[in-house]
Amino acid sequence: MLKIDGLKKTYSTGDEALKGVSFEVDSSEIVAIIGPSGAGKSTLIRCVNRLEEPTEGTIFLDDVEVTSLSKKELRNARRDIGMVFQEFGLVDRLTVMENVLSGRLGYMSSLNAFRRNYPEEDIRRAREILSTVDMAGYEDDRADELSGGQRQRVGIARAVIQNPKILLVDEPTSALDPETSRKVMELLIDIAQEEDISVLINIHEVHLATRFADKIFGLRDGEVVFEGLAAELDESAKDKIYRGEDPEQEVDVSDDSELQSTDIKEI
Amino acid sequence: MWNRFDKRDNIRRYGTALVGLAILIVSWRVMNVNYEYLLTAHYEIYDLLYRMVPPDLGYVNEIASPLIETIHMSIMGTALSIIVSVPIAYLAANNVSPHWTLVYFGKFIISVTRSISAIIWALIFVVMFGPGALAGIFALAVRSIGFIGKLLSEAIEEIDPIPVEAVTATGGNKIDVFVYGIVPQIKPAFIGMSTYRWDINIRQATVLGLVGAGGIGLVLDSAITRLYWPGVTTILLSILLIVIFSEGISAYLRKKIGGV
Amino acid sequence: MSTKESHTWNRPSVFQSRVRKWAVYSGIVLFVLWSVWELRVPIDRLIVGFGAGADMVSSMFPPDFGPTARGRIWTGMIDTIAMSIVATIAGVILSAPVAFMAAKNYAPRPVYYIGMGIIVFSRTFHPLILAIVFVKAVGVGPLAGVITLAVVTIGFFAKLLSEEIEDMDRLQYDAIRATGANPFQSLAYGIIPQIKPRFIGLSVYRWDINFRASTIIGIVGGGGIGSTLMSSFQRFQLDFSLAILITILICVMIGEVMSLKVREKYQ
Numbered sequence: 001m002l003k004i005d006g007l008k009k010t011y012s013t014g015d016e017a018l019k020g021v022s023f024e025v026d027s028s029e030i031v032a033i034i035g036p037s038g039a040g041k042s043t044l045i046r047c048v049n050r051l052e053e054p055t056e057g058t059i060f061l062d063d064v065e066v067t068s069l070s071k072k073e074l075r076n077a078r079r080d081i082g083m084v085f086q087e088f089g090l091v092d093r094l095t096v097m098e099n100v101l102s103g104r105l106g107y108m109s110s111l112n113a114f115r116r117n118y119p120e121e122d123i124r125r126a127r128e129i130l131s132t133v134d135m136a137g138y139e140d141d142r143a144d145e146l147s148g149g150q151r152q153r154v155g156i157a158r159a160v161i162q163n164p165k166i167l168l169v170d171e172p173t174s175a176l177d178p179e180t181s182r183k184v185m186e187l188l189i190d191i192a193q194e195e196d197i198s199v200l201i202n203i204h205e206v207h208l209a210t211r212f213a214d215k216i217f218g219l220r221d222g223e224v225v226f227e228g229l230a231a232e233l234d235e236s237a238k239d240k241i242y243r244g245e246d247p248e249q250e251v252d253v254s255d256d257s258e259l260q261s262t263d264i265k266e267i
Numbered sequence: 268m269w270n271r272f273d274k275r276d277n278i279r280r281y282g283t284a285l286v287g288l289a290i291l292i293v294s295w296r297v298m299n300v301n302y303e304y305l306l307t308a309h310y311e312i313y314d315l316l317y318r319m320v321p322p323d324l325g326y327v328n329e330i331a332s333p334l335i336e337t338i339h340m341s342i343m344g345t346a347l348s349i350i351v352s353v354p355i356a357y358l359a360a361n362n363v364s365p366h367w368t369l370v371y372f373g374k375f376i377i378s379v380t381r382s383i384s385a386i387i388w389a390l391i392f393v394v395m396f397g398p399g400a401l402a403g404i405f406a407l408a409v410r411s412i413g414f415i416g417k418l419l420s421e422a423i424e425e426i427d428p429i430p431v432e433a434v435t436a437t438g439g440n441k442i443d444v445f446v447y448g449i450v451p452q453i454k455p456a457f458i459g460m461s462t463y464r465w466d467i468n469i470r471q472a473t474v475l476g477l478v479g480a481g482g483i484g485l486v487l488d489s490a491i492t493r494l495y496w497p498g499v500t501t502i503l504l505s506i507l508l509i510v511i512f513s514e515g516i517s518a519y520l521r522k523k524i525g526g527v
Numbered sequence: 528m529s530t531k532e533s534h535t536w537n538r539p540s541v542f543q544s545r546v547r548k549w550a551v552y553s554g555i556v557l558f559v560l561w562s563v564w565e566l567r568v569p570i571d572r573l574i575v576g577f578g579a580g581a582d583m584v585s586s587m588f589p590p591d592f593g594p595t596a597r598g599r600i601w602t603g604m605i606d607t608i609a610m611s612i613v614a615t616i617a618g619v620i621l622s623a624p625v626a627f628m629a630a631k632n633y634a635p636r637p638v639y640y641i642g643m644g645i646i647v648f649s650r651t652f653h654p655l656i657l658a659i660v661f662v663k664a665v666g667v668g669p670l671a672g673v674i675t676l677a678v679v680t681i682g683f684f685a686k687l688l689s690e691e692i693e694d695m696d697r698l699q700y701d702a703i704r705a706t707g708a709n710p711f712q713s714l715a716y717g718i719i720p721q722i723k724p725r726f727i728g729l730s731v732y733r734w735d736i737n738f739r740a741s742t743i744i745g746i747v748g749g750g751g752i753g754s755t756l757m758s759s760f761q762r763f764q765l766d767f768s769l770a771i772l773i774t775i776l777i778c779v780m781i782g783e784v785m786s787l788k789v790r791e792k793y794q
Contacts, residue, residue: 051701078707089702093720097269102716106707113712116271123269139269155702162706291616294609298673298750304666312664339562346559382779383772384743386655390760390768394583396576400566474655477747478757491659503656510651520551 007057017043019222032213041202079106082159086171088151092144103161149180169201322500337482341468344407356419381413389480400481466517591766603752611738618680626688649682658749669750735786
């Protein structure tokens, strides 16, 4: 259902983050991208919903060619693509409920969005999802009052309420402790399976990837160097991806440096 | 169902918005704007531009010396205010002031001098000293006392008491304590705020002449009275030049030494 | 002054070399000396001046708060307050787009330079100078003052707001965009909540400054108490001048306290 072909991204600084990446994600499939930091994992994810403009290549979501959409069409396509961020990406000064319901912005008029006038159906659904992610009762708390694990649960709720076809998940656990990471991952996968959403997840903890993903891609220096089922990821494959570095020791400095050069022309 | 705002929130939000709007409308009505003026505004602006361009560059000879006088005024005004501000800031700083009544005295001087604009002080000093740069210098100096005095007394209030105690412990008298215990701690901030104030004072000095207190403002006033608009343009450009120049110097000095 | 202690002690300097340091210091000293020499003031003029000062003070007391004076002060102050309010609101509204234009990491280069140009222009001239020009354009009265103060407000407000926008958390904005929100919604959810407290604080602070400025704008015909004050000085009604000065002083202090209180509440 998601088909990426020959995707390249060259930043204005000349850095080649992606050098022609191709792969597919099938319906209800969970696909993990692993690789050392700086391999281009975040860039790849951000190219799919064009938070980052790809330089070359095509991305199809079902029959829609995301890469050739106009701004307005892109906004419609983005409603089908949920996104979960490494640093959660919650709006600090809004309440939990507003954050979750912001997942419905693509379906609302600007005026209603501004007045916080949400459809009853959305509110009912938001409550339902919040209780699924175990955050019922926090509706009116401000996002910056929550712990990291709680914030990521709200982040997941925001993505799920979009009713997306696919979830893009960018390093969901690297800002969390191991125990919380595991719980958040379990929750994420449970919901995705229950709601029948495909997941493209980029993650640096290999053990989490092998445990939760159906399929794994290894990314190195902007190229796919491994592709296979989770069970097929053996030592030699890891070696190829990480070139001998211990992946679990990998300190993932968030790929911030890669993200700076985007220009926002939409304001 | 869930609502972001309950009834009371909404009353408060819309109430605030209404009150704000009412204040705005009342304010506008109070101003008694003459709309006829507005109708001719575009013509007047066009006319003004037409008269102002091109600038009379030959006028530079005539404005050079008032321009230099403006700079001198700003320097003297700042220097004078620094001399007066230091003791006043010392009195007004809670932690070093000799007596609590003096704290209030210092703070009183600071708020009075600060709350009245330099140009109003200039009106007063023109009455005292007659028209000319002297009145301007005093106006700048008095207004700056409030500025430097406030920032400096705050800087003194925030100093680390340990060096002060150390100097006291070695048997230093009040002056030693001030020079070795306090001065080193506030020096960068002090230089920074003085330079910054000088920068502001140049800008202020350009207008004091409008009320007779010397500098380029005098020439500007007479050029406007004579409706000599090409000259006005030259004066505005020259002001632009010295303001940018002083801003550059001030930024350099503050980067090098100052803390503000 | 405060530089004295460094005369006897060679400590590391912030200047690259001691030569340069001394060049800077002696440059300042020379400039001050030159100023003293150029403007050399005969002592007798100072003495005469202070004598005149004593006369002035005696003719100022008691301040004239008679019924006519009260009426004129009241009218002037109401005008002044009205001008400061209208100018602040207008200035703040005009500043918002300029602030986005001048936010380095959001605006395209050419737009950024235009934004910075507007800011620099409106900061350079003293309000009184701008007021002269606007008095010529729209006639004597409060409107000229309001336009002047609104323009000056842009320089201040847009500058500080653009810095706030530059420091904003980009991720929150990206996350909202990723849901398919349109530009207006992204602004309302991803940006406004982040800059709102600072926006309110700065507005109130700017009102405080505008109020001070609007007490003097009348000196050149821009409306408000300034023209009353100016004419009282020209007619040597110094007891009336003092009454106006006291009123300005009290109102400015009240304004400052109010602005401080509001800012404490929001920041």
